[in-house]
Amino acid sequence: MIPVEYYIILSAILFAIGVAGVLVRRNALIIFMSIELMLNSANLAIVAFSSVLKSFSGQVFVFFVIAVAAAEVAVGLALMVEIFKAKHSIDVDQMNSLKG
Amino acid sequence: MTPNLILFLILALVAVATALGMLFSKNAVYSALFLVLNFVTVAVFYLLLGAPFIAMAQITVYAGAIMVLFLFVIMLLGAERLPDTHVLPWQKPLATVLTVILALESTYLLWTKARPSGAVLPPGAEVNTVDNLRAMAMTLFNDYLLPFEVTSVLLLVAMVGVIVLVRREKGQKS
Numbered sequence: 001m002i003p004v005e006y007y008i009i010l011s012a013i014l015f016a017i018g019v020a021g022v023l024v025r026r027n028a029l030i031i032f033m034s035i036e037l038m039l040n041s042a043n044l045a046i047v048a049f050s051s052v053l054k055s056f057s058g059q060v061f062v063f064f065v066i067a068v069a070a071a072e073v074a075v076g077l078a079l080m081v082e083i084f085k086a087k088h089s090i091d092v093d094q095m096n097s098l099k100g
Numbered sequence: 101m102t103p104n105l106i107l108f109l110i111l112a113l114v115a116v117a118t119a120l121g122m123l124f125s126k127n128a129v130y131s132a133l134f135l136v137l138n139f140v141t142v143a144v145f146y147l148l149l150g151a152p153f154i155a156m157a158q159i160t161v162y163a164g165a166i167m168v169l170f171l172f173v174i175m176l177l178g179a180e181r182l183p184d185t186h187v188l189p190w191q192k193p194l195a196t197v198l199t200v201i202l203a204l205e206s207t208y209l210l211w212t213k214a215r216p217s218g219a220v221l222p223p224g225a226e227v228n229t230v231d232n233l234r235a236m237a238m239t240l241f242n243d244y245l246l247p248f249e250v251t252s253v254l255l256l257v258a259m260v261g262v263i264v265l266v267r268r269e270k271g272q273k274s
Contacts, residue, residue, distance in 0.1 A: 002108050004220050007149070008210045010112050014138075016203035017119040023195035027182050029128050029174055033135050036166065037119055040142055043154075051149040051220040056239040059151050063240070066154075066161050067251045071258035073166045077173045078262040084177045093187045 007048035014041035028083070028090040032076055039069050108148065115141040127181055128174045132167055139163040149220055150227040153236055 014037060021034025043062045050058020080090055087094050118141065121134035139162040146155035174180060240248060 001102065002105055002148075002220055005211060006108060006112075007145070007220065009207050010115065010145075012206040012210055013116055013203055014119055016199050016206070017116070017123055019202060020195065020199040021123045023199065024123070024192055026185060027128055027179065029170065029177075029179060030122075030131050033122060033131055033170065036162070037122065037135065037138065040139065040162070043158075044142055044145060047146055047149050047151050047154060048220060051151065056236050057243070059154050059236055060240050060244050062151075062154050063157060063236075064244075064247060064251055066157055067255060070161055070166060071255050073169055074258050074262050075265070077169055078265040080173060081177065082265055084179070089182070090177060090179050091182050091185060093185050 004048050004052045008045055011041040011045040011048070014038075014044070026091050026093055028080055028092050028095075031092065032073075032080070036069065036073070039065060104148070111141055111144055111148075115145070129171065129180050132170050132174060135170075136163050136167045139167070150232070152227065152229045153233055 018034045018038035018041065021037065022031050025031055025034070043065055046058045046062050046065075050056065050062075083095060084090050115138055118134045118138040122131045122138065125131040125134060139158060143155040143158040143163070146152070146158060
C-alpha cells in the first residue's frame with residue numbers, strides 16, 4: 001500500500017510551489033491563489049496523518065481549515081476590490097503606501 | 101506496483117502539473133482554472149485516504165464556492181493580465197533558488213524523519229461512507245463543539261466585514 005511518506009512529500013512539493021507563487025508572481029490575485037494552494041497542501045498532510053492514526057480529529061480540523069479559508073477568501077477579495085478602486089491596479093509593486 | 105500506487109502516482113503528477121500550471125499561467129483566469137483542477141485532484145486524494153466527507157466538502161467549498169468567487173473578482177476587476185514590471189530584477193531568480201532549496205530540504209527531512217510511518221488504509225480496508233460520516237459527526241459534535249460554534253461566528257464576522265468593506269460611504273461618488 002501507499003506509505004504515508006509519499007503523501008507528505010507530495011504535500012511538501014505542493015507547499016513549495018505555493019511559496020514560489022507568493023514570491024515570484026506580482027498579481028495579487030495569483031498570490032492569493034498560491035496561499036490557497038499552501039492551505040490545501042497542509043490539509044492533505046493532516047488527512048494523511050489522520051488516516052494513518054485512524055483518528056477523526058484530523059478530518060475535523062481539515063473541515064475547520066476549509067471554513068476558515070472560505071472566510072479568509074471573502075475578506076481578502078473584498079480588500080482587493082477596494083485596493084483596485086483606489087489604485088486601479090492589483091500589482092503588489094504598486095501597493096507601497098498605507099493611505100490610498 | 102499495486103494499482104493503488106499507480107493511481108497515486110498519476111494523480112500526484114496531475115496535482116503537481118496543475119499547481120505548476122497555476123504558477124506559470126500569464127492569464128489569471130487560466131491560473132484559477134488550473135487551481136480548480138488541482139483542488140479536484142486533492143479531493144480524489146482524500147477519497148483514497150478514506151475521508152469521503154472531506155472530499156465532498158473540498159469540491160463544494162473549494163472547487164465550487166471559493167474558485168467561483170475568485171473567477172468573479174478576476175472578471176469584475178478585468179485584471180487577467182498585468183504588464184511586466186521589474187522593480188527588483190534579482191528577486192525572481194533568488195525566489196526560485198530559495199524555493200527549490202525549501203522543496204528539497206523538506207522532502208529530504210520528511211523522507212528520513214516522517215513520523216508516524218505506516219501505510220494509509222491497509223489492503224482490503226473498505227471505507228463505508230455512512231460510517232465515516234457518523235464517526236466524524238460524533239467527533240465534531242462531542243469533542244469539538246465549541247470550535248464548531250466559534251467557526252460559525254467567524255463566518256458571520258467575515259460576512260459582516262465584507263459588507264462593511266465594500267459599502268459605499270454616504271455621499272461618496274465612485
